[in-house]
Amino acid sequence: MDGLRVMEDGTYLDGTFGRGGHARGVLQRLGTGGRLLLMDKDPEAIAVAEHGFGADPRVSIHRGSFTDLAHWDAVRDGLDGVLFDLGVSSPQLDVAERGFSFGKDGPLDMRMDPDAGESAAQWLARAGEAEIADVLWTFGEERMSRRIARAIVARRAEQPLTRTAQLAELIASVMPRPKAGRHEIHPATRSFQAIRIHVNRELADLEAGLDAAHAALRPGGRLAVISFHSLEDRIVKRFIARHAKAPAGNRRLPETDAFEPTLRAIGAARKGDAAEIAANPRARSAVLRVAEKLGAPGLGTRDPGLEEQRREGQQRQQGRIGVCSSRVASLFRVPSPASRVPPTTERRP
Numbered sequence: 442m443d444g445l446r447v448m449e450d451g452t453y454l455d456g457t458f459g460r461g462g463h464a465r466g467v468l469q470r471l472g473t474g475g476r477l478l479l480m481d482k483d484p485e486a487i488a489v490a491e492h493g494f495g496a497d498p499r500v501s502i503h504r505g506s507f508t509d510l511a512h513w514d515a516v517r518d519g520l521d522g523v524l525f526d527l528g529v530s531s532p533q534l535d536v537a538e539r540g541f542s543f544g545k546d547g548p549l550d551m552r553m554d555p556d557a558g559e560s561a562a563q564w565l566a567r568a569g570e571a572e573i574a575d576v577l578w579t580f581g582e583e584r585m586s587r588r589i590a591r592a593i594v595a596r597r598a599e600q601p602l603t604r605t606a607q608l609a610e611l612i613a614s615v616m617p618r619p620k621a622g623r624h625e626i627h628p629a630t631r632s633f634q635a636i637r638i639h640v641n642r643e644l645a646d647l648e649a650g651l652d653a654a655h656a657a658l659r660p661g662g663r664l665a666v667i668s669f670h671s672l673e674d675r676i677v678k679r680f681i682a683r684h685a686k687a688p689a690g691n692r693r694l695p696e697t698d699a700f701e702p703t704l705r706a707i708g709a710a711r712k713g714d715a716a717e718i719a720a721n722p723r724a725r726s727a728v729l730r731v732a733e734k735l736g737a738p739g740l741g742t743r744d745p746g747l748e749e750q751r752r753e754g755q756q757r758q759q760g761r762i763g764v765c766s767s768r769v770a771s772l773f774r775v776p777s778p779a780s781r782v783p784p785t786t787e788r789r790p
């Protein structure tokens with residue numbers, strides 16, 4: 442909350458409302474002239490937002506992905522702060538019916554927005570073995586990815602995989618037994634994480650959301666992002682560095698245009714302290730990064746980047762461009778067996 446540096450009369454976007462813990466913190470710091478914009482792609486989160494915050498005249502609520510924040514009229518005049526608290530919320534994990542949990546049996550769904558895209562069951566029913574293996578490896582760093590993918594394809598030929606418990610048991614049955622006395626995570630942990638990231642296009646959304654937030658921020662505005670695994674944090678770290686630091690020069694190439702930083706990193710990456718982890722054990726793997734938008738104050742609130750984001754968003758809605766940027770697209774592209782990247786292949790059994 443300190444990273445966002447909330448001003449009493451500022452305008453802030455919580456792009457991942459969840460159950461409103463952070464939104465509540467921002468509201469406590471806002472005066473009567475301030476505004477808080479709340480987004481989430483999960484209809485249940487939006488229902489909680491409407492119920493808890495809908496009557497507050499400082500609050501506006503919108504269901505949708507933060508990738509499309511530039512479409513929202515409330516964002517038109519720019520933002521003084523944007524918060525993304527990535528990943529799944531506790532209720533999404535805890536309610537079996539949402540299908541995220543290997544510990545509780547439910548329909549194999551895993552979509553944060555149940556009205557968008559394929560469920561995990563639909564994807565596992567149609568994806569090729571190599572595609573499944575690559576998703577498990579890329580998004581879950583699952584060393585047994587090929588073995589698990591093979592088992593999934595064999596099992597679905599006999600009966601469709603429709604329940605979380607069915608998938609968790611199948612994965613556990615093909616994993617090596619843990620060494621005696623060693624505490625191991627549940628054998629399906631990495632696979633469930635990978636499938637969830639894939640089904641929700643989480644990394645592509647993060648790339649697009651960072652660009653949209655950057656464009657919408659006013660000079661002096663703050664971007665705060667909390668990530669829960671290294672794939673997300675790497676994207677955030679590189680995004681801030683790309684906008685804050687000149688790329689390393691190459692003496693053999695001609696000088697290109699002078700680099701103008703548009704962001705300034707605020708402090709180093711921060712992990713949750715003991716009190717935060719005690720209050721919320723899931724904060725154990727959380728990493729916070731904060732950056733500030735540069736530019737002279739008083740330049741005006743319209744940012745050409747925001748206009749560009751809005752145009753791109755409209756095209757996306759009309760289906761003319763995909764949400765997946767080229768930087769992240771490479772993660773989603775499933776290489777043909779012949780073109781697999783050797784280091785990855787070497788580390789995979």
Ligand SMILES: C[S@@+](CC[C@H](N)C(=O)[O-])C[C@H]1O[C@@H](n2cnc3c(N)ncnc32)[C@H](O)[C@@H]1O
Pocket residue numbers: 456457458459460461462463464480481482483486505506507508526527528529530531553646647650
């Ligand atoms: C970790 S929770 C946020 C918790 C929240 N900060 C709180 O205090 O309760 C993440 C939330 O972000 C939402 N979410 C994830 N990706 C999103 C996206 N691209 N656009 C909008 N909401 C997203 C999820 O549906 C989930 O409700």
